[in-house]
Amino acid sequence: MIKTHYTCSSKNREQGAILLSAIIVTFVISLLAASYLVLSSGEYRMSSRTFNRSASFALAEGGIDYAIHALNTESSSGWTVSGDTWKRTLSDYVINAGSTGTVQIEIKDASSSTPTVYSVGSVSNASGPSVSRQVKVVLGDSSSGGTLNTSLFYAKAVDAAGNNVFAVMYNSNNGDEGVIYYDDETSSWVTNYDDGLRLVIDTITDSSGNLGNMDVFGWVVTGPGGAIDFNSNGGTFTFNSFYDLDNGVATTDRVTDDFYGSFDPQTAPTGLANVSNSSPTFVTTGRGSSRVTAATWDGSKNYVYSGGGDVLTVSNGDALNITGDVVLVVDGGGAIEIQGDLNILPGASLKVYTDGDFTVSGSVNNSNVAENLQIYGTNTTENEQLFKLHGNGRMTSFLYAPNAAADLKGGGNQGQFEGALVMNQIKMTGNYFFLGDAALGIIDGLINVGGGYIVKEWVELDDRRVETAKYSMN
Numbered sequence: 001m002i003k004t005h006y007t008c009s010s011k012n013r014e015q016g017a018i019l020l021s022a023i024i025v026t027f028v029i030s031l032l033a034a035s036y037l038v039l040s041s042g043e044y045r046m047s048s049r050t051f052n053r054s055a056s057f058a059l060a061e062g063g064i065d066y067a068i069h070a071l072n073t074e075s076s077s078g079w080t081v082s083g084d085t086w087k088r089t090l091s092d093y094v095i096n097a098g099s100t101g102t103v104q105i106e107i108k109d110a111s112s113s114t115p116t117v118y119s120v121g122s123v124s125n126a127s128g129p130s131v132s133r134q135v136k137v138v139l140g141d142s143s144s145g146g147t148l149n150t151s152l153f154y155a156k157a158v159d160a161a162g163n164n165v166f167a168v169m170y171n172s173n174n175g176d177e178g179v180i181y182y183d184d185e186t187s188s189w190v191t192n193y194d195d196g197l198r199l200v201i202d203t204i205t206d207s208s209g210n211l212g213n214m215d216v217f218g219w220v221v222t223g224p225g226g227a228i229d230f231n232s233n234g235g236t237f238t239f240n241s242f243y244d245l246d247n248g249v250a251t252t253d254r255v256t257d258d259f260y261g262s263f264d265p266q267t268a269p270t271g272l273a274n275v276s277n278s279s280p281t282f283v284t285t286g287r288g289s290s291r292v293t294a295a296t297w298d299g300s301k302n303y304v305y306s307g308g309g310d311v312l313t314v315s316n317g318d319a320l321n322i323t324g325d326v327v328l329v330v331d332g333g334g335a336i337e338i339q340g341d342l343n344i345l346p347g348a349s350l351k352v353y354t355d356g357d358f359t360v361s362g363s364v365n366n367s368n369v370a371e372n373l374q375i376y377g378t379n380t381t382e383n384e385q386l387f388k389l390h391g392n393g394r395m396t397s398f399l400y401a402p403n404a405a406a407d408l409k410g411g412g413n414q415g416q417f418e419g420a421l422v423m424n425q426i427k428m429t430g431n432y433f434f435l436g437d438a439a440l441g442i443i444d445g446l447i448n449v450g451g452g453y454i455v456k457e458w459v460e461l462d463d464r465r466v467e468t469a470k471y472s473m474n
Contacts, residue, residue, distance in 0.1 A: 050183070050190050051239060052123040052131040055095045057460075058196035058219060059121025060135040061149055062256065063103040064455070065221070066090070067117045068139065069260040071110065072452035079107075086110050094253045096238055099125045104473050115139050115453070118461075118471045134470055138457035145445040146454035151221070152420040152436030154200040154263065155406075160214040160234075162410065164431040166245060168217040169197035171438040172368050177418070178243075185462075191243035193217070197436045200259050201226065214428070217245070219254045226257045263402035263422055264448040266376040268329045268353035276301040279311075282318045293317055299324015299348065307332040308356070314340045316362065322348045330354035338362050344372045355379040359388040364395040370419030370437045374446075377401020382424055389417060398440055399423075400447060408432050422447065 070076065070086070079086040086107040093101035101123050108116045117139065122132040153167060170177040174192045183190045197218030201209045203226050211220070213234040220228055220236055236255060237248030280295035297303070297320065305311035311334030314320045318340040325348065330336065336352070337359040344350055344365045352358075352375045365373040375397055379385035385404035389395055392411040396418040399406075406423045408415060410430035418435040428434075440446065442458065461470045 050186050050188065051195075051241070052095070052099060052125060053133060053186065054194055054196045055099070055101060055238070056121040056123045056131050056133045057135075058150065058198070059093065059101045059103050059123070060119045060133050061121075061196075061198070062219070062221075062258065063090070063105045063119030063121060064117055064135060064137050064149075065260060066103070066258050067105050067107050067119065068453050068455075069224075069258050071107065071115060071139070072260050076110075081110075084108070084110050084112070094251070095123050096249055096251065099123050106471075106473060113140065114456070118473060120473055134461040134473075136457075136459050136461055136471065137455045139453040140456040141453070145447055146449045146456065147444055147458055148420055148441045148447060149198075149455070149458065150196050150218070150436070150438065150441055151198040151200050151259075152438070152441060153197070153426075153434060154202070154402075154422045155424060155426040156202050157209070157425045158199075158201050158203075158428075159210045159426070160212045160428040161210070162429045162432050163213060164410075164414070165212070165214040165234075165428050165434075166217070166432075167197060167199055167214060167434040167436070168245065169194040169436040169438055172370065172418075173439045176368055177435050193239065193243045193245075194438060195238045195248075201228065202259055202262070203227070215245075215248065216254075217248060219256065221259045222255075222257045223259050224257050226259075228255050261452065261454065262450045263400075264450045265380055265402055266353065266378060266400065266448065268331060268355075268376075268378050269327065272302045272304065272327055272329070274301045275304050277304060277306075280314075280320055282315075282320075292319065294319040294321055296321045296323055297326045297350075299326055302327040302329075304329045304331070305334050308334055310335050310337065311356070312336045314338045314342060314362065316340050319343055321345060322350045325349045326351070328352045328354075330356050332356070335359070338364055341366075342373075343367075344369070348372065350374075352376065353378050355385060357386045357388070359390070360393055360395055361391040362393050364393065365397055366394065368396060368418070370396050370398050370440055371443065373397040373419075375399045375401070377404040379403055387423070389415060391415060394418070396437075398446065408434075 079088045088105045091102040095101045104120045106118045117137050120134045124130040170192045174181045179192050195217040198221050199216050200221045202223045203209045209228040212231050216236045235250050282293050282295045284293045316339040321343045323345050333356045335357045340362045342364045344367050349372045355378045377385050382403050383405045387406045390409045392413050394416045398420050400422045403424050405425040408428045410432040414431040414433050416433045419437050420440045461468050463470050
């Protein structure tokens with residue numbers, strides 16, 4: 001028998017070790033790549049689901065508007081009517097590539113003074129399961145006010161002539177705009193932006209709906225037959241998976257003409273207690289860089305100014321601090337000008353009722369809570385009252401002046417308004433950023449709405465408890 005002996009040299013052992021190491025490294029890299037693909041796929045699915053949920057919610061609210069318009073015009077044309085129940089399905093809305101939307105609407109007790117509307121917005125996605133959200137509203141007359149929902153920007157006429165104008169929605173209940181927060185509903189981390197804003201222009205003429213270069217992350221809604229004009233750089237947009245304001249996804253399917261109703265002006269309260277007619281006294285304290293010139297309204301008094309002229313001025317470098325709940329009434333056309341800072345401290349609030357002009361070039365309410373500063377324009381003559389928000393200042397407020405004109409003009413960088421804006425006429429120039437705060441949209445009775453039926457009770461049905469059990473739309 002011949003025996004063969006194999007010898008492994010040192011060189012051969014080294015080559016074998018190198019080969020084995022390469023195999024192990026390749027295997028590990030393959031595992032890491034596979035894990036990354038799984039994670040990336042998961043992140044994409046979560047962001048896609050969040051996006052589709054936002055779109056389905058906007059569709060459901062659009063269905064509510066559609067139903068209210070039908071009731072206000074007493075027109076059941078196109079609806080399936082059975083007794084006192086109206087049903088309708090609207091379909092083939094293009095949400096983005098591969099996704100389409102459908103709205104299913106049912107009106108119960110349509111002929112009564114308090115009909116109930118159920119609306120389901122659904123988004124089907126070729127690459128994943130469909131997503132739907134259901135909203136229930138109970139309607140009534142307009143005598144005691146209603147809710148804004150996502151219609152946080154309203155005017156009869158809008159002229160957006162700025163170079164860089166954005167309109168988008170966030171929710172201050174989830175923190176500052178653009179922050180990352182954990183969404184319990186979708187069990188994922190999401191960005192505090194939302195492309196479900198409804199920018200309403202109640203117009204039927206081309207010249208009254210010029211949105212120019214404006215980027216609207218949401219929907220543009222007009223009255224019946226309304227016309228909207230965008231320049232080549234403007235339009236309606238949805239978010240990509242990164243919620244990037246500079247790289248939104250353009251869409252042409254987010255302009256509708258189903259807005260209804262009108263907004264009624266508020267009147268100033270009378271019979272206020274603890275009224276003062278004196279202007280704030282600004283006092284300088286501290287030394288060097290810590291010097292502060294400020295005045296404080298602590299809630300122990302309310303303030304009423306009658307007559308014209310400059311009734312309240314906060315000069316550049318001054319600060320008016322609100323530390324309690326204060327009401328300010330201006331009657332007789334007096335002007336308010338905020339060049340410095342108007343600060344609403346935690347736990348405080350300021351309500352302003354004025355029939356005069358209101359000018360802001362400083363910083364107003366940096367608290368991130370628009371509900372804490374409510375400003376009502378009480379002038380009843382169209383466009384006689386002017387709200388000027390100029391410069392790089394940031395203003396956070398619920399600003400309701402349905403007969404007034406607003407001039408929003410960004411400075412060298414960008415002017416910014418956060419909250420809700422209801423005006424007769426709005427002009428936007430320069431670089432301007434409008435942030436609608438969804439937290440305002442669900443506050444009942446914040447506004448008075450005319451035009452027949454309005455929302456009295458609003459709830460999203462999500463099966464989380466008995467009171468929000470979903471309604472069968474069969």
